[in-house]
Amino acid sequence: MKNEMIRLGITASAELRPHEDFDASRVQGVTNKIREDGWLRHPILCLVDTDGIHYVADGHGRRMAALELGLRDLPVHLVSVRQVELHTWVHEVERLTWRELIEIFRAAGFEMTEGSEEVGGVGAWIRHPDGRVCAATDRSGDFSAFAHLRSAVDEYTHGGHVIRHINLPATSDLPIVHFPCWSVESFAEAVLYGVIFPAGVTRFLPKIRVLDLNVPLDFLMEERSTQEKSADLISRVERVGFRIVKDGRFEHYTGDLAFPQSDLWSFPLD
Numbered sequence: 147m148k149n150e151m152i153r154l155g156i157t158a159s160a161e162l163r164p165h166e167d168f169d170a171s172r173v174q175g176v177t178n179k180i181r182e183d184g185w186l187r188h189p190i191l192c193l194v195d196t197d198g199i200h201y202v203a204d205g206h207g208r209r210m211a212a213l214e215l216g217l218r219d220l221p222v223h224l225v226s227v228r229q230v231e232l233h234t235w236v237h238e239v240e241r242l243t244w245r246e247l248i249e250i251f252r253a254a255g256f257e258m259t260e261g262s263e264e265v266g267g268v269g270a271w272i273r274h275p276d277g278r279v280c281a282a283t284d285r286s287g288d289f290s291a292f293a294h295l296r297s298a299v300d301e302y303t304h305g306g307h308v309i310r311h312i313n314l315p316a317t318s319d320l321p322i323v324h325f326p327c328w329s330v331e332s333f334a335e336a337v338l339y340g341v342i343f344p345a346g347v348t349r350f351l352p353k354i355r356v357l358d359l360n361v362p363l364d365f366l367m368e369e370r371s372t373q374e375k376s377a378d379l380i381s382r383v384e385r386v387g388f389r390i391v392k393d394g395r396f397e398h399y400t401g402d403l404a405f406p407q408s409d410l411w412s413f414p415l416d
Contacts (some may be wrong), residue, residue: 176210177210188208191355254298262280
């Protein structure tokens with residue numbers, strides 16, 4: 147990790163662009179928790195493009211909660227596409243049957259093929275508890291396929307109850323929906339085109355993840371420039387440090403300020 151940098155700062159909430167939809171039922175719980183705590187615990191993980199636009203990679207629920215609470219600014223942890231891996235969540239679906247899920251995808255415009263493991267581009271697999279599988283394939287060949295995927299995921303999310311898993315469960319009594327992994331480059335192309343992904347499908351894993359900044363809500367509501375707030379935040383961070391996840395391990399990080407970049411500040415990693 148030599149020469150890698152942790153890039154932290156404060157950015158206006160309105161300038162953070164989502165790449166996925168949000169689950170309103172989850173957002174309400176996040177909002178209540180943040181209000182009760184009185185601080186925002188973790189920074190929003192953002193991908194930054196060559197034009198300096200910040201796309202939320204992880205933290206859509208916290209972003210929506212912040213807007214609900216009227217927070218002017220938010221702490222961000224910025225990463226580039228080379229600093230993240232893109233995975234997808236596995237959805238175990240309660241209250242809907244395997245056959246109902248197949249019909250939801252069919253109604254959204256997917257071609258359904260029972261017994262097939264072939265999914266071209268944008269699509270999904272729907273697995274029965276007994277091991278049977280049905281492939282959902284969109285052959286439109288353009289970005290409209292993501293709109294069809296959003297429609298299907300929204301329908302079964304609101305009609306059932308989704309339990310997210312990192313990996314495909316070895317056994318389950320429930321039907322399971324899982325998705326092919328996109329490359330970060332194809333994801334970036336879709337987002338630049340204006341695609342909004344379904345809620346709870348993409349899962350970004352940065353090489354380094356910053357945790358536990360614990361930024362007070364009053365601080366985020368102050369009417370000061372983001373550059374001033376960033377300087378104050380970094381001053382505190384230099385004193386008390388923060389937690390990071392690196393190579394799957396939790397570590398406590400403290401370090402001297404490396405250099406400012408706009409209203410973002412970077413820390414060197416050994």
